[in-house]
Amino acid sequence: MREYSIERSRQSSQIAYWKESVETTLFPLSIEFRSPAKFNGRLLAWDIGPVTLSHFLTDGIKYHREKRHVKEMTEEELLISFSLSSETSFAQSNVDLNFTKGQFVVQRGNYVYEFGHNNINELFVLKIQLDRLKRRVRSVERCFTHVFDARSGVGQLFLDSVRSLPETLLHTEEEHYWRLGNMIIDLAGIAIEADDRALLSRGTTIQQAHIGRIEKYIRQNIQNPNLGTERVAEACGISVRYLHELFGQTGRTVGSWIRQQRLEMAKQEICDVSRRETIAEVAYRWGFGDQAQFSRNYKSFFGESPRETRARTAKERDFSD
Template sequence: MQLSYSTRDLVPAQRRTAWQKAIASVYFPLDLVFQGSRQGSGVFEGSLEAWTLGSVSISRNCSNGLLYRRHEQHLVEECDESYLITVPELAEVRFLQDGQDVSCQPGGFLIERSHLPYEFSHRDPASLWVLKVPKAVLENRISRPERLASLRFDARTGAGALFVDMLRLSVARITEFDATAQQLIGCQLVELLAAAVSSDSRVLTGSSTTVRHAHLCRAEDIIRSRLRDPALTPQSVADACGISLRYLQQIFEEEDTTVGTQIRTQRLMQCDQRLRDPHFRGSISQIAYACGFGDQAQFSRSYRAHFGRTPSDTRAEARRNH
């Protein structure tokens, strides 16, 4: 699905209100301060396009200088947390969240968290590419994605450059793909994003020592790659990492979780992602077994305890929205 907004055909008096509504529709509610003049009398110009790729979306935002504010009151009725990965194509942008103040120029990208207040601004006319990813989708590939918020990443070389290239190319060729292929491309964008950020030393070191965190990342990768195996256990993860079970448990305890909890959570996240995909035709029991649950009743109980709804409710809602 594609959405398109432009102020070009609106009279100046209508442009700012229309732009605020467009921003809320594509991202989420924000307060806007237009950088025209001190009295706000400048003529505003902006265009905004958005494309859906399964559970993620891409947008291209071009406008005059703006200050976007996300306040506490915006979060009261928000249920679904998401992350915005913003790639400035023209002009420097500034982002403030959770005590962090970061600037990002073309050639980089930064990550914004929707469930905390923030300020995002650019003084000069800017062109931005933005990937919006639900928290649940990002957690399925990157553990504790909140660590990434307010960090600036390099997009000039390696996986970062490939991520940005694919972001642009996906939109340029989106009409050539059906809905199933678009869902796959959205997943691949998240995979590339994960590759780009996971190689950064600030993410690798985390809150543990470098060696411990390297073991943690390897264990998480092993868990994600073997979720289909109902025999996946903390012991088998430890064996695959080449460390003792007790040492592995200590590493996860430092992250306020356990190996078993991580296995169960990752399975539930993967099931949830498939249930939300209106193009996935497998039954609920097939989804549960494919993600490593050996008993559908146990899966349904675990799913409801984790998400507060039944698998059937999630699937029905996804199909209604589609």
């Protein structure tokens, strides 16, 4: 755990200290303080495998993500922000949202935005790579225009799990952090998918129902090396032609989406330093019969080879230790 506190800061400029603390935890931002001379804040942060969890307790403040901050981003990251005390405002891509205690929004890290609150507020913030959430949500673009409820149902389970993470980490070996982080991303996907507005904001209800059933079948059978369009269409009771038409509306092909899911699952295991399988074993488990083909597809999709990913992840863990 990392802790940043204005009260404990020894820097001459507490404002500069807070800006540096937030940027270290999230990414570069401009900050506007409601009362700079009286501002007080505390930030706790935990790295949990593929997720960074932050807990903010601050006076009134506004964060600005500007063009100069995003132009050099190589991987798109998301923030899922829960308000625990007072009303919070968020504006991005011509969408203005206000959310309050027990609600959350999803922010795109590589787009300009404003985020803030006028009064003392407590926030939990999850930082996640966009690609990791894409694997769990049908069309992740739909979740950027909604305020999600975390006061009941799956949303409440999601927030309760996030709240309990700091205590859970005290009793969890670090080798299990990746799996714990992926569990939180799974819950995020379930909470978003459970909101009808996110599911049905594009296309007809029938079409979305078909796509949902198709994607569920693919996820459940993703390890089958023989999984293809004909098998998917037959299992879902539709023609191959209609299957292609449905996926055409999402801007993807069936084959590319299956390949993406397999690559994402394989990368998840390659990044898990507690696992000891070879690259070939991981590739085979996720439906790739040829390791050379898997490595080519992997590098084309992620920009590095499986071995480079494993070496980089191990190095990052050693550095954090």
